[in-house]
Amino acid sequence: MTHCGNSTTVTLPGGYVDQHGVRHREVELAMMTGADEYFLAGLDAQACAATLITELLACCVRRVGSITAITPALLRALLIGDRDYLLVKLRELTFGGQVDCVLTCPQPACGEKIDISFNLGDLGYESKPLDSCYFTVRLPRDEGEEAQQDESVIEFRLPTGEDQEALAGLFRQNPEAAADELFARCVRPGAAHAATAVALPAEARRTVEQAIQQLALDVEIEIATVCPECGATVKTPLDFATHFLSELKTNLQGIEREVHFLAWHYHWSERDILAMTRNKRRRYVALLQKEVDRLNQVW
Numbered sequence: 001m002t003h004c005g006n007s008t009t010v011t012l013p014g015g016y017v018d019q020h021g022v023r024h025r026e027v028e029l030a031m032m033t034g035a036d037e038y039f040l041a042g043l044d045a046q047a048c049a050a051t052l053i054t055e056l057l058a059c060c061v062r063r064v065g066s067i068t069a070i071t072p073a074l075l076r077a078l079l080i081g082d083r084d085y086l087l088v089k090l091r092e093l094t095f096g097g098q099v100d101c102v103l104t105c106p107q108p109a110c111g112e113k114i115d116i117s118f119n120l121g122d123l124g125y126e127s128k129p130l131d132s133c134y135f136t137v138r139l140p141r142d143e144g145e146e147a148q149q150d151e152s153v154i155e156f157r158l159p160t161g162e163d164q165e166a167l168a169g170l171f172r173q174n175p176e177a178a179a180d181e182l183f184a185r186c187v188r189p190g191a192a193h194a195a196t197a198v199a200l201p202a203e204a205r206r207t208v209e210q211a212i213q214q215l216a217l218d219v220e221i222e223i224a225t226v227c228p229e230c231g232a233t234v235k236t237p238l239d240f241a242t243h244f245l246s247e248l249k250t251n252l253q254g255i256e257r258e259v260h261f262l263a264w265h266y267h268w269s270e271r272d273i274l275a276m277t278r279n280k281r282r283r284y285v286a287l288l289q290k291e292v293d294r295l296n297q298v299w
């Protein structure tokens with residue numbers, strides 16, 4: 001991450017390929033202002049995480065490569081892995097890299113709560129820059145079968161935030177149907193098999209799914225530790241989006257205290273205070289606290 005004033009530039013592991021085939025990887029992220037923090041903390045917690053991620057990115061993404069007109073549609077068109085990566089970078093920028101969370105030991109007889117701390121800056125991410133929106137995979141053919149060449153090639157794309165948002169409801173109700181639907185969405189319309197993507201023979205579908213998996217980014221954060229109580233190995237993926245969104249909610253009370261503190265002493269308006277970035281607001285809070293403590297000592 002390169003810091004510059006109130007923004008940071010990061011490089012997407014995958015990247016966004018626009019309609020002209022140009023790849024955009026460099027993203028400028030702006031630090032959240034108090035108003036952003038306030039807005040994000042107030043979002044409907046029942047909404048799907050993918051929708052909340054789009055809102056979060058809409059607050060903070062200023063540029064994607066050479067694209068400065070940032071629309072929700074563009075943010076939805078980013079790969080799932082790239083969006084997850086931006087979320088991690090945004091968390092580092094806003095609250096720092098240190099993550100504290102509590103796990104529950106999976107051993108039924110134990111159930112001990114385990115405190116875990118790690119730094120997001122220590123995590124490595126593989127980089128798989130995209131060359132195009134669509135990729136091709138050749139399907140395996142039964143021996144002796146004389147298929148047309150174009151029938152044995154399938155074009156597909158990788159899942160994006162838009163797919164995630166569209167299918168979130170279905171995923172909750174019927175994960176299998178959602179997986180079918182996602183597969184059908186990712187196979188290029190107009191391709192020989194597109195209309196019947198779900199009806200592809202199992203082996204052919206597996207081939208396409210493996211190709212998708214090979215190209216897709218893996219930004220999952222896995223936590224591994226040993227339970228101090230029973231010694232069991234605890235390994236679990238961290239739902240980072242949910243973790244970050246709940247931090248933003250918890251953060252709300254702190255913001256209100258800080259706004260109140262600054263408004264009380266400086267008589268600044270709430271609007272002006274919330275227009276500051278979190279870091280700037282907290283620097284003022286620290287300065288003022290020092291001053292208040294000094295005066296208290298004098299009296």
Ligand SMILES: [Zn+2]
Nearest residue numbers: 105110227230
């Ligand atoms: Zn245990």
